[in-house]
Amino acid sequence: MGENNAFLSKEIAKENKKLCSSSLKAIDTDLAKAEKAIDQLIQSDPQLRRLFDLVTSVPGVGKITATQVIICTNEFKNIDTAKKFACYSGVAPFKKESGMYKGKTMVSNMANKKVKMLLHLSALVAIRYNQEIKDYYRRKVTEGKKNKMSVINADRNKLILRIFAGVNRDREYEKNYAKLVA
Structure with missing residues (x-):
């Protein structure tokens, strides 16, 4: 998200980060679940x-x-x-x-x-x-x-x-x- 700071004003960059933070957290959660499933499959x-x-x-x-x-x-x-x-x-x-x-x-x-x-x-x-x-x-x-x-x-x-x-x-x-x- 930091790459936008050079192109956007601080207010818009802050709002953008606020709007996208929940989506990014959801993606991180999904990735962690997928990695856990792959690990379990390999171990089984x-x-x-x-x-x-x-x-x-x-x-x-x-x-x-x-x-x-x-x-x-x-x-x-x-x-x-x-x-x-x-x-x-x-x-x-x-x-x-x-x-x-x-x-x-x-x-x-x-x-x-x-x-x-x-x-x-x-x-x-x-x-x-x-x-x-x-x-x-x-x-x-x-x-x-x-x-x-x-x-x-x-x-x-x-x-x-x-x-x-x-x-x-x-x-x-x-x-x-x-x-x-x-």
């Missing part, structure tokens, strides 16, 4: 709860992103590989080429924008709080070969790969994973 189904725990074990992936990933993949039944989900969410780059023409590599604009936005926010959180991804981001940006958005896109892809690795192996994300050599 053991398979759904297990998938939710696996997805949220990846650093940077929160409750909302995990819920959206589980919904979009139909509990990882319809989209079962990281590559398919990266294409679906608009993270996978495609080369623009035809015959002799070699264009730039770009991501598809026919992606699920909501999932892409949630993955973007998760990548920003991971860059900020996950040391491994933070180091990767800094290294790639300082190399100067890639701009920041393409590096964030690579971080989104890393999150997708980690989510699907955990779900396909039925294991939570391990920060210090050591591969067993037989």
